[in-house]
Structure formats: C-alpha cells, structure tokens
Amino acid sequence: MDIASIVGVDGFVAGLRRCGLTPVLDCAVVTFEVEVLGGPHTGRLVPTGVGVPELEAWPAVPPHWVHLPTDVPLTRTNSDVNETLFGWVRHSRQIAGWGDAEEPTQAWVAHVRGVLAEAA
Numbered sequence: 001m002d003i004a005s006i007v008g009v010d011g012f013v014a015g016l017r018r019c020g021l022t023p024v025l026d027c028a029v030v031t032f033e034v035e036v037l038g039g040p041h042t043g044r045l046v047p048t049g050v051g052v053p054e055l056e057a058w059p060a061v062p063p064h065w066v067h068l069p070t071d072v073p074l075t076r077t078n079s080d081v082n083e084t085l086f087g088w089v090r091h092s093r094q095i096a097g098w099g100d101a102e103e104p105t106q107a108w109v110a111h112v113r114g115v116l117a118e119a120a
Contacts, residue, residue, distance in 0.1 A: 007060075009058070012058045015108075018103070019103070021033070029088075031047055032047070034113060036113065048067060049067035050065070061098075066115050068089060070087055072119050079092065
C-alpha cells in the first residue's frame with residue numbers, strides 16, 4: 001500500500017513523520033511539537049495537537065480545532081477545554097484552500113504555524 005493513501009489517524013501520523021515530526025497519541029489527542037516561525041514565540045518548539053475524532057475523514061477534511069497548552073494563549077479565539085488534554089485548550093480555526101497541497105500534513109503544519117504566529 002502507498003503510504004500517501006493511508007487515511008484517518010494513521011494517515012495523519014504517517015504524514016507528520018514524513019514531515020520530520022514525532023507524533024504521540026496521548027489519550028484521544030495526537031500531539032507533536034512545531035517550531036514557531038513568526039510572532040513572539042519564534043524559534044520555540046511548541047506542543048500542539050489534534051483530537052482523534054477530527055481525524056476520521058483525514059485528509060479529505062481537515063481538523064477544525066488546534067489544541068495548544070494553556071501557556072500559549074491566543075487573543076482572538078473561540079476556545080474550550082472539552083475533548084483535549086488537561087492543561088490544554090482547543091482553539092477554533094478554519095483552514096482556507098484545503099485540498100490544494102500535494103502533502104496534506106505539510107499544509108496542516110503550515111496552518112498550525114500560522115496560528116502560532118498569532119499567539120500572545
């Protein structure tokens with residue numbers, strides 16, 4: 001089977017590994033660290049995550065929620081603490097132009113970096 005054809009959680013995790021990241025399944029959240037490329041956290045490795053239920057349709061449908069530790073606050077956000085890890089918050093974020101990327105996980109990581117550039 002072609003690794004790019006794997007879908008759901010397994011496909012997302014495989015894609016993160018292809019992007020050089022180290023995903024971990026923690027409860028019902030796939031976590032991984034992303035280096036921030038802009039904003040006040042530039043250069044910092046920040047843990048982030050995606051809830052497993054949101055990955056059922058991966059890569060056809062991107063996750064809506066970006067999970068971040070509480071020490072990475074976003075000033076403009078709809079957020080809650082449901083369905084995430086203790087000490088984390090999930091933030092509502094739409095991703096524009098989904099489906100254009102050759103490597104969907106790479107597009108997701110770029111989206112997360114954009115979100116992290118907004119962090120206070």
